[in-house]
Amino acid sequence: MIDYSVTGYNIMLEPVCTLDGHQETVWCVAWNPSGTLLASSSSDKTIRIWGQEGDHWVCKSVLMEGHQRTIRSVAWSPCGNYLASASFDATTGIWSRKEGEFECIATLEGHENEVKSVAWAPSGSLLATCSRDKSVWIWEVTEDEEYECASVLSSHTQDVKYVTWHPTKEMLASCSYDDTIKLYKEEIDDWTCCNTLQSHQSTVWKVCFDKTGSRLLSCGDDKTLKIWQEYPPGNPEGVVTVGSDSAWKCVCTLSGYFNRTVYNVDWCHTSGLIATAGGDDAICVFREEECSDKNQPSFSLVTTVAKAHLQDVNCVAWNPKTPGLLASCSDDRHIKLWQITGL
Template sequence: MVIWTSMIWTNAIMCRLEELCKLEAHQDRAWYVAWSPSGKLLASCGGDKAIRIWGQEGDSWVCKSVLSDGHQRTVRRVAWSPCGNYLASSSFDATTTIWSRKGGEFENIATLEGHENEVKCVAWAPNGSLLATCSRDKSVWIWEVTEDEEFECASVLSAHSQDVKHVCWHPSKEILASCSYDDTIKLFKEEIDDWTCFNTLQSHSSTVWKICFDVSGSRLVSCSDDKTVKIWQEYLPGNQEGVVTTGNDSAWKCVCTLSGYHHRVIYDVDWNHLTGLIVTGDGGDAIHIFEEEEGSDKNQPSFNLKVVVNKAHTQDVNCVTWNPKIPDLLASCSDDGVIKLWKYHT
């Protein structure tokens, strides 16, 4: 059944989210959903220790595979490799598992150990040669991926003072961003055969739950327990705006704060690399979509709320993610164990 979930008028254009389908996905809370690079498969994970792979058959989405032998506790995050042939999963059991996809079947080929407790996130670098993990143990680990499917720890980064919630890679450079319970965002790069923190971004007043680069990598969006979304702009050395930089490193400045829209903690944010839309999921069971005003000044950008769905799920919305190939297709998941697919209309 198709449900017109919500609509809002903005600049005389009616925008809405259409609920395409509802998947009873996990027997416990559903923590995360991730599209494959082709946009044709969706991986989900949850408190039931399982990973599910979903694909479309006709007009329906069905579970193609269940990966249930990789972890002993909650699976917190899943991430596809850029080539789509591997899936990484991180768990509260302090491990990260690597799955190889061959002939449509998934095989557990490696278990990465070293974190002292829950691994909160795992992310592949754009070229697939590096993997990053982060944990409640306050550390970020960088793993090198060899041609013979071996994974070797290249660096352990202890820049954060609290639980590290999320890691993500710059879309075109070997720069890693992380965010934490310590209210900060940190940027890392490799220098002289080791990884170092070269920038710390501070503006949030509480836990930073998620960060995401835009398609160019010159902007970053963050969401927080402080109920705000912030847009960060990169300023290169010698920038015409006169923003002070250090050495060859860029400076990052918070240029926009979206506040007053969310009434509970914002758990997730995703920047659509095809359309520029920003979507959030929060502890108030809601989904919000924002769009930058046309002609907006990059140094003081303005964003408009295009859609809000106040009861997108019956419990906390843990994840929202845009399909990488279909610009108006969105997936979400929740503490209610359900995955929903949505179509954005203008």
């Protein structure tokens, strides 16, 4: 464990435990809404569910036979009773959790090849998936647990890496190998792309909103983080908007902190801290400076674990309820839990 204690902060990322069990690369970790369970997905075609027993974290369930290839992403429904899984076998699995047991109740088909990411809307009534086939699909969830395709969006020109929903609105963001971020909303009876954000110089690997939804965070192959600010129509700053759509402007670029690609970021909704994962095997944590101007915000690196994993760190996820508890996973097959101290 290495603490750089930069910029006057005395914040440290302390290791809590290492969770072993996956036989190949672990691609994704995701907390359930109550923060009591952690789901992980792997190239070994399994999903593992981890929970705490006393002072120890243990594997509660292993979900098998849902997919034929790598499971790239998992996401919990807002109610915590369903888990969605996106796989390189071109399908998305829906798992129902009842009395602690998981059952695959649906397999969503339609993408031409690898599904890279899956995300639930805050209402729980919509699901989004994205794929190497350059498309984003939006699925409607019916009361009888049926999943129907509501829209196929082909706004990107390359492999779509990630999808995420606005925390309170039914607005979707996606990012792609085409170096762009797209925002979508429903108009009349169909979904349309309402904004294209361009600033990254290479593949955008992930996007996530802050807790208010008025900011967006992105990371990319260009070894940068970018903060995007929303400017609604009639904004006092005078940023030009079109129709009823907000404008989104890149107001901060964090560069020089990473030696390799930044694969993943997570913006903590309880502390405001940003964690990053990348090809340099490190985890970095950033915090916005006090009295920062929202139109020209300043963020500082507060701590780094240089060798957080033995190989690429693929995903980081802040626990939604326990302040400062962070999960990470890696090509090295390990999942690690970390605790921020010194806040």
